Amino acid sequence: DQQVKQNSPSLSVQEGRISILNCDYTNSMFDYFLWYKKYPAEGPTFLISISSIKDKNEDGRFTVFLNKSAKHLSLHIVPSQPGDSAVYFCAARKTSGSRLTFGEGTQLTVNP
Amino acid sequence: ETGVTQTPRHLVMGMTNKKSLKCEQHLGHNAMYWYKQSAKKPLELMFVYNFKEQTENNSVPSRFSPECPNSSHLFLHLHTLQPEDSALYLCASSPGQGAGTEAFFGQGTRLTVV
Numbered sequence: 001d002q003q004v005k006q007n008s009p010s011l012s013v014q015e016g017r018i019s020i021l022n023c024d025y026t027n028s029m030f031d032y033f034l035w036y037k038k039y040p041a042e043g044p045t046f047l048i049s050i051s052s053i054k055d056k057n058e059d060g061r062f063t064v065f066l067n068k069s070a071k072h073l074s075l076h077i078v079p080s081q082p083g084d085s086a087v088y089f090c091a092a093r094k095t096s097g098s099r100l101t102f103g104e105g106t107q108l109t110v111n112p
Numbered sequence: 113e114t115g116v117t118q119t120p121r122h123l124v125m126g127m128t129n130k131k132s133l134k135c136e137q138h139l140g141h142n143a144m145y146w147y148k149q150s151a152k153k154p155l156e157l158m159f160v161y162n163f164k165e166q167t168e169n170n171s172v173p174s175r176f177s178p179e180c181p182n183s184s185h186l187f188l189h190l191h192t193l194q195p196e197d198s199a200l201y202l203c204a205s206s207p208g209q210g211a212g213t214e215a216f217f218g219q220g221t222r223l224t225v226v
Contacts, residue, residue: 002154009152034214043116043202043217044155089155099145099168100215102155 006103019077023090030092118218135203
């Protein structure tokens with residue numbers, strides 16, 4: 001039973017345009033959500049997070065939106081840059097615990 | 113330098129071998145984790161340690177044996193593995209439980225079982 005799903009295995013966008021990566025979850029106990037970025041041959045690195053008490057969190061070019069009623073979150077990258085090309089993982093956690101449940105990842109390719 | 117260091121980066125082992133993966137974190141964190149990443153699958157949590165004590169074993173086969181001698185070091189002992197165990201094994205650490213405690217990952221060990 002996969003509780004965090006990223007239905008798009010890949011996404012390709014043009015440099016300078018917006019990248020939108022989507023994530024859905026099923027467990028209503030999740031109340032903290034994170035995005036990680038992973039380059040080949042490296043471990044995932046933390047990018048941005050959002051608590052369930054918010055519906056938006058912004059950090060520079062990255063914004064995460066949370067729709068609790070739809071159990072959906074999205075990561076917006078604008079403007080997209082070639083260096084953003086990586087696999088992006090969505091993850092979720094319950095406040096009471098430390099374990100992260102990850103999605104399958106979305107490979108983002110930003111074309112120059 | 114991510115603060116979480118894993119060795120070796122690559123490992124090829126036979127099904128009858130015994131090997132160990134090592135993880136060390138320099139961040140002063142209290143929680144450490146082993147994750148497995150297989151091709152086209154989500155990261156799978158294997159084990160969680162908090163303050164050196166194992167708090168979670170996610171139904172991992174006994175051919176994987178973790179060891180956490182202190183809050184800074186975590187090992188994964190491997191024996192009689194199967195080819196399907198070939199994967200990227202990631203170690204992570206976090207300050208502890210609760211919101212805001214993002215996990216920091218090492219670069220992983222790429223394991224190939226032949």
